[in-house]
Amino acid sequence: xxxxxxxxxxxxxxxxxxxxxxxxxxxxxxxxxxxxxxxxxxxxxxxxxxxxxxxxxxxxxxxxxxxxxxxxxxxxxxxxxxxxxxxxxxxxxxxxxxxxxxxxxxxxxxxxxxxxxxxxxxxxxxxxxxxxxxxxxxxxxxxxxxxxxxxxxxxxxxxxxxxxxxxxxxxxxxxxxxxxxxxxxxxxxxxxxxxxxxxxxxxxxxxxxxxxxxxxxxxxxxxxxxxxxxxxxxxxxxxxxxxxxxxxxxxxxxxxxxxxxxxxxxxxxxxxxxxxxxxxxxxxxxxxxxxxxxxxxxx
Amino acid sequence: xxxxxxxxxxxxxxxxxxxxxxxxxxxxxxxxxxxxxxxxxxxxxxxxxxxxxxxxxxxxxxxxxxxxxxxxxxxxxxxxxxxxxxxxxxxxxxxxxxxxxxxxxxxxxxxxxxxxxxxxxxxxxxxxxxxxxxxxxxxxxxxxxxxxxxxxxxxxxxxxxxxxxxxxxxxxxxxxxxxxxxxxxxxxxxxxxxxxxxxxxxxxxxxxxxxxxxxxxxxxxxxxxxxxxxxxxxxxxxxxxxxxxxxxxxxxxxxxxxxxxxxxxxxxxxxxxxxxxxxxxxxxxxxxxxxxxxxxxx
Numbered sequence: 001x002x003x004x005x006x007x008x009x010x011x012x013x014x015x016x017x018x019x020x021x022x023x024x025x026x027x028x029x030x031x032x033x034x035x036x037x038x039x040x041x042x043x044x045x046x047x048x049x050x051x052x053x054x055x056x057x058x059x060x061x062x063x064x065x066x067x068x069x070x071x072x073x074x075x076x077x078x079x080x081x082x083x084x085x086x087x088x089x090x091x092x093x094x095x096x097x098x099x100x101x102x103x104x105x106x107x108x109x110x111x112x113x114x115x116x117x118x119x120x121x122x123x124x125x126x127x128x129x130x131x132x133x134x135x136x137x138x139x140x141x142x143x144x145x146x147x148x149x150x151x152x153x154x155x156x157x158x159x160x161x162x163x164x165x166x167x168x169x170x171x172x173x174x175x176x177x178x179x180x181x182x183x184x185x186x187x188x189x190x191x192x193x194x195x196x197x198x199x200x201x202x203x204x205x206x207x208x209x210x211x212x213x214x215x216x217x218x219x220x221x222x223x224x225x226x227x228x229x230x231x232x233x234x235x236x237x238x239x240x241x242x243x244x245x246x247x248x249x250x251x252x253x254x255x256x257x258x259x260x261x262x263x264x265x266x267x268x269x270x271x272x273x274x275x276x277x278x279x280x281x282x283x284x285x286x287x288x289x290x291x292x293x294x295x296x297x298x299x
Numbered sequence: 300x301x302x303x304x305x306x307x308x309x310x311x312x313x314x315x316x317x318x319x320x321x322x323x324x325x326x327x328x329x330x331x332x333x334x335x336x337x338x339x340x341x342x343x344x345x346x347x348x349x350x351x352x353x354x355x356x357x358x359x360x361x362x363x364x365x366x367x368x369x370x371x372x373x374x375x376x377x378x379x380x381x382x383x384x385x386x387x388x389x390x391x392x393x394x395x396x397x398x399x400x401x402x403x404x405x406x407x408x409x410x411x412x413x414x415x416x417x418x419x420x421x422x423x424x425x426x427x428x429x430x431x432x433x434x435x436x437x438x439x440x441x442x443x444x445x446x447x448x449x450x451x452x453x454x455x456x457x458x459x460x461x462x463x464x465x466x467x468x469x470x471x472x473x474x475x476x477x478x479x480x481x482x483x484x485x486x487x488x489x490x491x492x493x494x495x496x497x498x499x500x501x502x503x504x505x506x507x508x509x510x511x512x513x514x515x516x517x518x519x520x521x522x523x524x525x526x527x528x529x530x531x532x533x534x535x536x537x538x539x540x541x542x543x544x545x546x547x548x549x550x551x552x553x554x555x556x557x558x559x560x561x562x563x564x565x566x567x568x569x570x571x572x573x574x575x576x577x578x579x580x581x582x583x584x585x586x587x588x589x590x591x592x593x594x595x596x597x
């Protein structure tokens with residue numbers, strides 16, 4: 001078992017002996033586990049760089065003998081879903097068109113909500129907020145059809161606008177919570193001083209709260225971009241085939257029953273779809289962690 | 300906590316706050332509350348292609364619980380749920396405890412353990428569909444190594460297909476649990492560790508009898524997060540197995556989607572989603588009571 005004598009909390013000086021039994025056990029375990037997490041990514045990349053004959057002959061872990069980028073080109077611009085053979089690029093641009101407005105609108109609305117809840121509490125606000133938070137836990141399946149009716153009544157069912165509305169509504173619980181908690185943690189004197197100076201609801205929001213809260217806006221942005229990019233359920237329910245987001249199109253390409261399975265193209269397509277959230281994850285680092293932990297732990 | 304803005308400023312001053320909160324009120328009352336009630340109410344009708352108010356009592360529920368597909372879905376959700384809860388908590392906590400040992404490259408390890416969480420369930424499902432492919436994947440590799448009778452083909456075997464989904468789900472989700480647990484561990488007072496060291500208590504005992512009981516709130520919150528995620532499992536199954544082989548890996552969320560949007564049997568779908576809601580409420584209400592009820596008393 002792990003030797004307790006070296007443990008004095010996470011931020012202290014490092015233990016001096018490099019090759020103690022404890023360290024070998026510790027790093028050994030971590031490295032083995034790290035391999036488990038990394039192998040799928042490795043296999044994906046390797047598979048996507050092989051030709052089909054090589055895949056049929058060899059094993060999935062072997063590095064490619066002959067590197068080819070053809071599967072990537074094919075996945076991006078030629079792979080078929082149904083009658084469309086213009087590749088994943090269509091889904092990619094659809095996802096961009098869905099994600100950008102959804103992220104902006106949902107963050108704008110949720111931040112104002114959070115601000116109202118933190119600084120301008122009105123009667124009944126807590127009730128609405130509680131229902132909203134409960135809404136985060138209710139399975140989406142329960143609200144799928146009522147939402148269809150709502151969108152149909154508004155005349156935006158099956159359109160991009162409709163999907164933006166859906167993402168705004170279903171992203172609201174977690175984002176509102178995030179912003180409310182953040183605005184609550186800001187010093188109250190600031191708000192009071194601004195009130196004394198005669199600033200109103202929107203004045204305080206735009207001139208004081210917004211500039212002071214850029215980090216939390218970035219966190220919300222990360223949360224939303226990955227969440228919306230990765231969404232499948234809303235995309236498949238509330239849009240039509242020609243504006244399907246990338247995840248839906250990817251699933252249709254890979255799981256289509258027609259034709260010969262081209263595993264290399266499938267893997268290239270899978271990586272392409274995962275590339276956006278992965279890039280955000282690796283670039284944003286700690287902020288990503290903060291984003292997911294903020295909603296989760298504080299909840 | 301919140302500022303006492305309510306009283307000093309009158310009803311009119313607060314108007315803009317109320318106007319600003321309209322989207323939230325709309326989402327809470329119309330979509331979340333109204334939508335849920337609507338679905339529950341219409342689960343007592345015989346709606347088919349379109350919703351209609353032809354009341355049939357509990358008929359939809361009786362049919363639902365007599366449907367093999369639904370029973371398999373529930374069974375799968377149980378297996379997936381129990382295993383996923385257990386393994387996520389254990390693996391998540393162990394990884395967090397390992398990372399909390401003042402190791403070098405902590406950030407690197409954390410980044411590696413968490414990156415699958417950034418990927419969608421569709422991507423996760425497709426990766427593991429490929430890894431578990433019996434002709435080319437893990438099974439064939441191990442057979443090539445000389446162990447020719449080795450069999451691990453969950454995606455082609457009805458009896459174990461749900462475990463294939465589980466492996467993928469754990470790969471994607473354990474990183475998140477690790478991060479939550481790590482945050483919990485970092486919140487533990489360092490003096491606890493000093494005290495237990497002075498007393499010569501081995502660290503595994505300190506974890507088991509002192510740290511874990513202290514982290515109870517973190518465990519409970521994590522439990523709720525995992526549980527509500529489990530009920531929502533949908534895209535992972537769609538991508539990895541499409542519910543197959545046959546209907547062996549169906550889950551309730553997929554049952555609801557298929558019934559409502561592919562088989563145009565709305566009433567059945569509403570009844571099934573109401574059952575899902577019920578399952579979630581059974582988890583959420585005691586938790587909310589503990590979490591928020593306790594605070595108000597305190």
